[in-house]
Amino acid sequence: MAHSSQTAGTHAKAAVDEHGGQQHPIRLYLLVWGLLFVLSAASYYVDYAGLQGLLRWTLILIFMMLKAGLIVAVFMHIAWERLALSYAILLPPLALIGLLVILLVESDYTVATRVMEFGSR
Amino acid sequence: MESKFQGQDQTLLQQGHSGFAADWSSDQRVFKKVSWGKAMMWILLLSDTFVFACFLVAYMTARSSTTVDWPNASEVFALHIGGHNFPLLLIAIMTFVLISSSGTMAMAVNNAYRKARVPTALLMLATAALGAAFVGMQAFEWTKLISEGVRPWENPWGAEQFGASFFMITGFHGTHVTIGVIFLVIIARKVWRGDFDRDERSWLSSGNGDYEGVEIMGLYWHFVDLVWVFIFAFFYLW
Numbered sequence: 001m002a003h004s005s006q007t008a009g010t011h012a013k014a015a016v017d018e019h020g021g022q023q024h025p026i027r028l029y030l031l032v033w034g035l036l037f038v039l040s041a042a043s044y045y046v047d048y049a050g051l052q053g054l055l056r057w058t059l060i061l062i063f064m065m066l067k068a069g070l071i072v073a074v075f076m077h078i079a080w081e082r083l084a085l086s087y088a089i090l091l092p093p094l095a096l097i098g099l100l101v102i103l104l105v106e107s108d109y110t111v112a113t114r115v116m117e118f119g120s121r
Numbered sequence: 122m123e124s125k126f127q128g129q130d131q132t133l134l135q136q137g138h139s140g141f142a143a144d145w146s147s148d149q150r151v152f153k154k155v156s157w158g159k160a161m162m163w164i165l166l167l168s169d170t171f172v173f174a175c176f177l178v179a180y181m182t183a184r185s186s187t188t189v190d191w192p193n194a195s196e197v198f199a200l201h202i203g204g205h206n207f208p209l210l211l212i213a214i215m216t217f218v219l220i221s222s223s224g225t226m227a228m229a230v231n232n233a234y235r236k237a238r239v240p241t242a243l244l245m246l247a248t249a250a251l252g253a254a255f256v257g258m259q260a261f262e263w264t265k266l267i268s269e270g271v272r273p274w275e276n277p278w279g280a281e282q283f284g285a286s287f288f289m290i291t292g293f294h295g296t297h298v299t300i301g302v303i304f305l306v307i308i309a310r311k312v313w314r315g316d317f318d319r320d321e322r323s324w325l326s327s328g329n330g331d332y333e334g335v336e337i338m339g340l341y342w343h344f345v346d347l348v349w350v351f352i353f354a355f356f357y358l359w
Contacts, residue, residue, distance in 0.1 A: 023234045033224035040220055040353075044213045047195050047358055057359070064354035068347055075227050075343040077336070083137065084144035085152050089163055096174045103178055107186035114188045 024080070032074045039063045039070075158325075162337045166344045169297075173348050176290050177355055183282035192278035194357050198262070212357050215258050216349065219298075222251035223346040226339050233335035238315060241335060245309035248342060252302040259295045263288075290352055297345050308338050 043063040046056055073079040078086050134153060135143045144151055152160045184191050200210040229244035266287070270277050273285040308325065311317065312335065317326040325334040 024231070026228070026231050029224070029227040029231060033220070033227070036220045036223070037217065040213075040216050043354065043358060044209065044216070047209050060354050060358045064350055067350045071223065071343050071347045071350065075223060076340055076347075082134075082144060082152070082154060083141035085155055085160070085163065087141060088151075089167055092167060093170055093174070096171070096178070099174070099178055100181070103182045104185065107182045110182075110186035111188060114186070118188065 024074075028074065032070050035070060036067055039067050043067075156333060158333065158337050159340070162340050166340065169344065169348075173290075173293070173351070176286075176293060177351060180282075180286040180290060180356065183286055184280070187280040187282060189280040191280050192276060192283045194359075197266070197278060198357065209357060211258060211262055212353065215255055215262075216353055218251050218255050218258070219346050219349050222248045222255070223343055225251065226342045230336045230339040233312070233332035236318070236330050236332060238312060238318065241332070242309045242313035245305050245312065245335070245338075249302045249305040249309065252298050252305065252342075252345075256295055256298050256302065259291060259298075263291075286356070290356055294345070294348055294352060297348070301342050301345050304338060305342070308334060 040063075043060060046059045046063075051059065072090075078089065134140060144153055195208040198210075198212050199206050199208045201207075202210070225244050226248045229241050229248060232241040232244060271284045271287070273288055275281050276284050311325065312332070316323065317328065317332050317334065318330055319328055321328045326332070
């Protein structure tokens with residue numbers, strides 16, 4: 001009995017080692033959880049206070065990036081993964097910047113056409 | 122100690138950027154120390170990132186190419202409570218519920234790696250309950266907007282594309298949350314019964330205390346929260 005449970009324990013440890021078991025202090029998770037609450041409250045306050053224009057957009061983007069970064073780095077454990085995996089996940093979405101720019105140009109052209117055709121705005 | 126040298130010689134793995142180059146040029150598996158389950162989940166999430174990004178970019182294109190004013194989300198999603206008008210209140214509550222569920226999920230993963238069977242299952246069920254509450258509030262929001270006359274092709278407040286963008290983006294996200302709740306319940310049940318502790322292999326676990334399935338489930342759940350961060354910023358706050 002003792003032998004078999006020891007074997008099972010070794011197997012489990014092998015499984016954890018092989019997968020690079022993610023074990024981190026619970027205080028870190030609680031800290032991130034708290035920060036996410038504070039950042040969400042802050043971004044809601046941006047709307048509640050009725051901030052407008054460049055200040056509003058800047059604050060929204062800053063709070064959004066901080067929240068996304070915390071979730072991906074700590075909750076999704078990217079901070080502790082090998083770079084081969086992290087880069088495979090984090091670099092491809094950068095291509096979306098290209099999509100964004102192309103479609104901003106396109107929508108600018110569309111709205112210009114609409115204004116010329118329909119004469120509104 | 123022997124176990125560390127099984128399969129791959131972990132001590133020979135390089136760190137940092139030289140490790141990155143070595144892993145990708147090793148003519149073997151690229152993702153070392155990563156199980157196939159976790160790698161596949163990440164590939165699913167990466168492709169999902171592009172799906173949601175397409176929705177958000179399409180929304181941006183619609184919004185910046187219309188000559189009509191875009192409805193003010195702050196007013197559209199306001200709640201009247203006790204004669205007072207709270208801007209965007211329901212969305213704020215939904216955001217906090219989803220963040221709370223991400224927190225309980227992180228706790229579940231933490232407990233799973235300590236092989237604490239019952240706390241893991243209970244925390245996963247708490248996560249599922251918060252997720253279900255989120256979907257419920259979304260159903261309420263949809264009902265409210267539909268009764269006010271929002272359709273994919275029209276709405277009472279401004280640009281017609283508002284409805285299509287709203288239903289598409291929040292609908293797809295809500296579907297993800299719903300699927301997550303179902304999977305959370307399935308895995309929580311397996312954890313609760315001790316399926317991961319037995320000497321049994323399944324598609325979710327190699328048995329003998331291999332709780333990595335909980336972490337992989339967690340990746341999906343945190344992703345759903347992550348997508349909401351972007352929807353909250355771009356659709357509701359912008």
